[in-house]
Amino acid sequence: MGELETGRGLNQELGLIKAGDTRWGSHYKSFGNFISNFASIVDVLDALVVNASTPDERASASGFLRSCQTFETVFLLHLMTDVLGITYDLNGSLQNKEQDIANAMILVKVCKRRLQALRDNEWDPLLENHSGWDSLKEKVEFFCIKHKISLPNYDDPYANSGRSRRKVVDYTTLHHYRVELFYKIIDWQLQELNERFNEVTSDLLNGVACLNPIESFSSFDIKKIVRMAELYPDDFDGFSMRALENQLANYIIDVRDIDKVATATVERAFSAMKFIKNDLRNRMDDELLDGCIVPYVEKKVFKAVSNEWDEDSSSAIVIY
Template sequence: MLDVTKINLQEIRDEGWDSHMEKVISFMAKYDIEVPSMEGKYVIPKRRLFRGKGLQVSNLHHFRVEVFLSVIDLQLQELDNRFPEISKDLLVCMSCLNPTNRFALFDKAKLIELAKFYPNEFSSSKMIFFNHTLQNFIVGMRKDERFWNLKTLSELSMKLVETGLSKTHDRVYLLLKLVLLLPVATASVERVFSGMTQVKDKLRNSMGDQMFDCLITYLENDLFLNVSMNDIVNRYQNMKTRREQL
């Protein structure tokens, strides 16, 4: 899906301008909006004069290059940033544990590659036997009717625990847990960096204790709402008394 999306965006970038303009002109004609001449000079709105002062470009250049192509380039860049080659490989490998259609996407080679992303949990000595472990796992899953109607990785994880097979196939279950934890860990990191943009200002512009203290209270605000003001004051007074005694 990622590759298809990028190919479609590239095709729109290369060949989609004319069809896009036809839709825009049709929309403007429908609502009696004046269509500017593409050969005319682009007039910068007053509120943007300070940004583009002195630039003389045609309407065609502005709308095609500075708007149409720029937006598509931003989308392509965003896809490349969020899904580099290693992330794409990781997503493909993760999908091989999907239980849909009786594990139709199962691929031992890709799951072995996935396990190599976690050398602390899957050492080189354990990887020697992991191929046989995966073979035993898939044979058991495809013969067990309890696993035939599963749709998601989380359902597979719960069913393995429910049936006690998480202990029988402990290595595969460990890999499954790591796969399920990955989106949560990624989202947590992104949440922290998003929070930094809200907390960071001129007074807190360095990664010191003050910055981390503010980040903790901002990100874990639900937890701190349960802390009363009196508890904070008492804690501060106790700390102050101890410092004076020292």
């Protein structure tokens, strides 16, 4: 239909894949693809209504078509895309085999702040627009106009198509979409994050992240580790907690000094390889390479070693 750029490999991720129960990223992709392919989906359903081989297929396609072309469906599609888009990077981080706990905890905080900003309709200086209700409402209305879907009168009492007409609710259409859907869904997502990453869990994970040895324990934080230890009062009494702080201070100085020495040794070895294994000696095996690098790196030690025979031990050291 000309709505999507075509070409080799470009449309691999545009199918309406089945959403997984445990992978929320699959829901985000499905909602996004539904919006991108909306016109094509409507055309296919319309064709099925006309060309269905059985009355049941025709009725089913007709029901799906009618559901798709409602303001509420479009509203929920865009709302869920916005909400799940905020947590998409966090989902990917938590499912990563190479788990970076520190980065995951940062993403949790970012997600909570962005969801709260979305709920509060805060002004976004980058987009020069409100990032919440106003932006969503404008986006949904533009989509509905483009696809010829009727817009509701927000001041009218909300009428649920699935309920009896006699049971009219006592709130407006605007209240339904803003309070019953927009606020409630965001609050559910925030509640889920707060329950999964409460204060105790966050302190524990932050403490574990501080023990990451990458970059000479760059994430090491004594206060966070002590806070983690406080979560186990049966194992750490008052005296143990005071001793722990000193032990941690001694530990980080010790391991960083060792790490510096190890790093310097490795760097010296690689520098030596550039001189030893040059173009003329490119095919030397590992044993010969080791034998050449050690004397080269430890020049001071080997200068004190004699090349002459030691008559007492009947041995000799030869420097190649």
